Amino acid sequence: MSDRLPSRQRALRILEEAGCSRDVVNHCKAVARLAVKTAEAFQSRGFNVDIGLVEIGALLHDVGRSQSHEVDHVVIGSNIAQSLGLPAQLVSMIKRHAGGGKTPEEAKQLGWPVKSYLPQTLEEKIVSYADKLIEGTRRVPIRRTIRTFSKKLGESHQAIERVKRLYEEMSQLIGDHHARSYAT
Numbered sequence: 001m002s003d004r005l006p007s008r009q010r011a012l013r014i015l016e017e018a019g020c021s022r023d024v025v026n027h028c029k030a031v032a033r034l035a036v037k038t039a040e041a042f043q044s045r046g047f048n049v050d051i052g053l054v055e056i057g058a059l060l061h062d063v064g065r066s067q068s069h070e071v072d073h074v075v076i077g078s079n080i081a082q083s084l085g086l087p088a089q090l091v092s093m094i095k096r097h098a099g100g101g102k103t104p105e106e107a108k109q110l111g112w113p114v115k116s117y118l119p120q121t122l123e124e125k126i127v128s129y130a131d132k133l134i135e136g137t138r139r140v141p142i143r144r145t146i147r148t149f150s151k152k153l154g155e156s157h158q159a160i161e162r163v164k165r166l167y168e169e170m171s172q173l174i175g176d177h178h179a180r181s182y183a184t
Contacts, residue, residue: 003087004087005052005053005056005087005090006056006086008055008056008059011056011059011060012025012029012059014060014063014080014084015028015059015060015062015063015066018063018066018067018080019066019067020062020063020065020066021065023136024062024065024066026136026137027062027134027136027137028058028059028060028061028062029059029137030134030136030137030138030139031058031059031061031062031127031130031131031134032055032058032059032130034058034130034133034134034139035054035055035057035058035126035127035129035130035131036051036054036055036058038054038126038129038130038170038174039051039054039055039123039126041174041175042122042126042173042174045173045174045175047122047173048122049122049123049126050123053089053090053093053123054123054126054127056090057089057090057093057094057123057124057127058126058127058130058131060077060081060086060090060093060094061077061093061094061097061127061131062077063077063080063081063094064076064077064078064079064080064094065077066080071098071099071102071110072110072112073098074094074095074096074097074098074102074117075095075112075113077094077095078091078092078094078095081094089121089123092120092121092124093121093123093124093127095117096116096117096118096119096120096124096128097119097124097127097128097131098117098128099149099159099162099163100118100119100128100159100160100161100162100163100164100165100166101116101117101118101119101128101162102116102117102118102159103116103117103118103158104116106158118162119166125166125169125170126170128166129166129167129170132145132163132166132167133145135148142163142164142167145163146160146163146164149163
């Protein structure tokens with residue numbers, strides 16, 4: 001496994017070669033734009049954040065959608081990244097971006113390798129945060145994401161609380177003036 005990040009062009013080629021649709025690639029580009037802006041906001045507030053890692057991680061976060069549009073795309077994507085010898089930080093970012101993450105217990109229930117899929121690093125949290133605010137290629141209010149998750153998973157699903165906590169944490173740290181309530 002290499003420690004070197006692929007270039008932006010190489011990341012886009014990885015998505016294409018994996019078989020991601022144009023819609024998935026455009027979504028990844030939109031998430032990357034928001035993630036980089038978010039990382040820059042963190043950096044301007046004195047946080048130590050690797051903006052290059054955030055950009056490449058955001059570009060590659062949905063590489064697993066080349067084979068699945070279900071939540072298991074995170075496992076598939078991390079396996080693709082690992083098979084390409086991408087840095088461990090990218091593999092983890094891909095594995096930990098879905099929803100608010102998955103606990104080892106949830107992973108076991110899903111039949112995944114039993115480990116934590118919860119975002120840990122600031123860079124992982126930034127990519128997950130940006131992904132929750134981009135639908136297709138458009139920025140959407142968090143309440144829309146919450147509503148979508150609630151319809152799909154049920155209003156009391158723990159993933160919804162994790163998404164809310166992640167949004168609150170990130171918004172408070174960077175003073176996100178776009179913060180909106182969860183009210184539907």
